[in-house]
Amino acid sequence: MFLSLALSAVAVSSAATLAVRADAGGTACTAIASTLGDAQVAVSPLDASYIDSRHDYWNARQSKYRPSCVVYPKSSQDVSVAIRAIRASGSRFAIKAGGHSPNNFFSSVDRGVLIDFKSMTGKSYDAATTLATYEPGSNWGQLYEFYQQYGRTVMGGRLSGVGTGLALGGGLSYLAPQYGMACDSFKDLEVVLPNGTITTASATSNPDLFFGLRGGGGNAFGIVTRYTVQSHLVGKFYAGTLIYVLDHAQKVLEATRDFIKYNTDPKASVLVTYETLTTPDLLLNLDEVIVVFIVYDGADPGAAFRNFTQIPRLIDTSMPNKTYKEVAEMPIPYTAEISRADNFFRIGAHRIEGNAYREVYDRYAAWADAHKGLYVYVSLNFYPVARSMTDASRARGGNVMQMPDGPWFWVNYILSTPPGMLPDLYDKVQASFRAMVEATPSATGLPLFLNEAAVDQRPLASFPTYRRLQQIKREYDADGFFTNKTGGWTFD
Numbered sequence: 001m002f003l004s005l006a007l008s009a010v011a012v013s014s015a016a017t018l019a020v021r022a023d024a025g026g027t028a029c030t031a032i033a034s035t036l037g038d039a040q041v042a043v044s045p046l047d048a049s050y051i052d053s054r055h056d057y058w059n060a061r062q063s064k065y066r067p068s069c070v071v072y073p074k075s076s077q078d079v080s081v082a083i084r085a086i087r088a089s090g091s092r093f094a095i096k097a098g099g100h101s102p103n104n105f106f107s108s109v110d111r112g113v114l115i116d117f118k119s120m121t122g123k124s125y126d127a128a129t130t131l132a133t134y135e136p137g138s139n140w141g142q143l144y145e146f147y148q149q150y151g152r153t154v155m156g157g158r159l160s161g162v163g164t165g166l167a168l169g170g171g172l173s174y175l176a177p178q179y180g181m182a183c184d185s186f187k188d189l190e191v192v193l194p195n196g197t198i199t200t201a202s203a204t205s206n207p208d209l210f211f212g213l214r215g216g217g218g219n220a221f222g223i224v225t226r227y228t229v230q231s232h233l234v235g236k237f238y239a240g241t242l243i244y245v246l247d248h249a250q251k252v253l254e255a256t257r258d259f260i261k262y263n264t265d266p267k268a269s270v271l272v273t274y275e276t277l278t279t280p281d282l283l284l285n286l287d288e289v290i291v292v293f294i295v296y297d298g299a300d301p302g303a304a305f306r307n308f309t310q311i312p313r314l315i316d317t318s319m320p321n322k323t324y325k326e327v328a329e330m331p332i333p334y335t336a337e338i339s340r341a342d343n344f345f346r347i348g349a350h351r352i353e354g355n356a357y358r359e360v361y362d363r364y365a366a367w368a369d370a371h372k373g374l375y376v377y378v379s380l381n382f383y384p385v386a387r388s389m390t391d392a393s394r395a396r397g398g399n400v401m402q403m404p405d406g407p408w409f410w411v412n413y414i415l416s417t418p419p420g421m422l423p424d425l426y427d428k429v430q431a432s433f434r435a436m437v438e439a440t441p442s443a444t445g446l447p448l449f450l451n452e453a454a455v456d457q458r459p460l461a462s463f464p465t466y467r468r469l470q471q472i473k474r475e476y477d478a479d480g481f482f483t484n485k486t487g488g489w490t491f492d
């Protein structure tokens with residue numbers, strides 16, 4: 001099987017002409033289908049699964065690309081077969097889990113092979129070791145639901161619809177102040193390397209690779225086909241959303257700062273989001289609202305959220321007895337936050353001392369005011385990084401960010417542009433949004449949150465481990481196959 005692939009590779013690179021190269025994607029697809037069978041390779045753009053795979057991106061702009069085929073591996077062997085065939089053909093490719101990266105070609109491809117993990121949804125729990133093992137094709141809601149029956153959970157994200165690629169970029173959840181980032185709970189990963197070799201990465205097997213995968217991002221060093229992670233005890237949560245009208249913007253901002261700075265209860269988490277629609281919502285006259293998600297691991301949050309609950313709220317849905325899956329499904333009023341649209345995001349990292357928290361809000365609000373009509377929706381999100389979170393990360397060996405002691409915070413900015421915006425205008429609006437974000441420079445010495453960074457922000461370069469990551473990249477992607485043939489974070 002591999003011999004015939006190798007032979008076709010020789011044919012491609014010697015006799016072959018530019019015409020063959022131009023159809024490298026088709027060559028790869030034919031080779032993959034001849035080994036895996038037609039049922040695992042969707043070639044026709046009219047095929048229901050092809051349509052699904054092409055459509056299902058948080059950033060709808062990724063759906064304009066047209067893969068030569070979509071491959072649905074069922075095992076690491078299938079992934080290895082696909083990678084070897086892609087390499088032999090010279091085709092481009094992309095690896096897709098939940099499809100939530102908004103960056104171009106991170107999980108989408110134009111005339112190349114799209115490897116979609118949809119069919120790899122295995123999951124299991126080992127009560128003797130309390131380790132959880134899952135394949136990359138589930139989303140967090142499905143994983144949280146599965147592990148709930150054991151009274152356990154895995155470390156993932158805050159919203160159920162996001163995919164497992166999240167863990168490779170760190171992975172921030174409401175449980176992070178207790179257990180660290182998602183990648184801090186990795187124990188053993190099965191990986192298909194860029195040369196097609198199937199291997200494992202753990203503290204004792206390929207420790208360099210294991211290090212890089214703990215927050216260095218997906219599609220850089222290899223393809224993870226199985227995650228074995230430390231699970232954590234999980235019970236019921238006190239949780240809900242507090243919704244405020246814009247009049248209280250400053251008060252919520254102060255409460256957010258105080259929470260980041262003073263909260264020491266690791267069971268208490270908040271996600272503070274300022275949301276703006278381009279036109280007033282005629283029904284409620286709410287073109288701007290503030291939504292604070294409060295999540296407490298336990299029945300009684302005590303005074304943990306008092307600085308938020310003291311401010312008059314329009315709506316307060318908080319109540320006890322929510323499962324972790326329910327917590328990940330708490331609704332957001334303006335659903336661009338969670339739904340597919342022409343979405344893009346950027347990140348900032350700031351210290352709590354000083355005025356950065358005000359500056360980011362003021363610049364965001366001024367931009368949103370000045371650009372009415374050029375966006376559908378914008379949002380500013382505050383992510384506290386507690387001291388307990390950075391301690392928990394370090395206690396588990398740390399990750400590629402080597403997170404400095406909290407408290408500090410990340411801010412995420414979401415821009416959702418109108419569908420079908422002309423390219424020139426789209427670029428202009430993006431550039432203007434970018435300038436707004438950069439007007440409050442991130443603090444030196446703090447890592448950018450890779451999962452919610454734009455590719456041009458070069459998050460890896462903000463990590464103190466960057467040189468080591470570059471070395472690992474050179475070792476595992478030795479001839480630059482991933483660098484040349486799929487999207488991803490820059491290492492140079």
Ligand SMILES: Cc1cc2nc3c(=O)[nH]c(=O)nc-3n(C[C@H](O)[C@H](O)[C@H](O)COP(=O)(O)OP(=O)(O)OC[C@H]3O[C@@H](n4cnc5c(N)ncnc54)[C@H](O)[C@@H]3O)c2cc1C
Nearest residue numbers: 097098099100101107157158163165166171172218219224
């Ligand atoms: C609505 C929304 C909510 C979010 N909430 C959170 C949150 O709470 N916490 C948080 O940390 N982040 C969050 N994020 C950011 C999220 O972590 C990133 O967008 C992440 O890239 C999503 O992973 P995915 O599997 O859904 O996306 P994909 O686009 O499929 O994958 C992301 C990247 O990882 C690569 N990849 C995926 N799986 C593998 C694999 N098995 N092996 C190798 N490479 C792989 C892909 O090629 C791609 O480059 C959120 C994003 C959105 C849009």
Ligand SMILES: *[C@@H]1O[C@H](CO)[C@@H](O)[C@H](O)[C@H]1NC(C)=O
Nearest residue numbers: 258259262263303304305307
């Ligand atoms: C609420 O804010 C005040 C400062 O205004 C601070 O002293 C207090 O610790 C905060 N409470 C919590 C639970 O964070």
Ligand SMILES: *[C@@H]1O[C@H](CO)[C@@H](O)[C@H](O)[C@H]1NC(C)=O
Nearest residue numbers: 236237299318319320321322
């Ligand atoms: C939550 O569950 C506990 C224990 O099961 C129960 O005593 C309590 O009444 C429940 N509270 C609510 C608000 O449902």
Ligand SMILES: *[C@@H]1O[C@H](CO)[C@@H](O)[C@H](O)[C@H]1NC(C)=O
Nearest residue numbers: 193195196197475476477478
């Ligand atoms: C594949 O890459 C790994 C990591 O660089 C290397 O150790 C291994 O020898 C390579 N295998 C083959 C068959 O080239």
Ligand SMILES: *[C@@H]1O[C@H](CO)[C@@H](O)[C@H](O)[C@H]1NC(C)=O
Nearest residue numbers: 087479480481482483484485
């Ligand atoms: C990737 O690109 C570099 C620079 O153009 C080239 O030297 C290298 O051979 C390429 N590798 C592959 C696998 O295409």
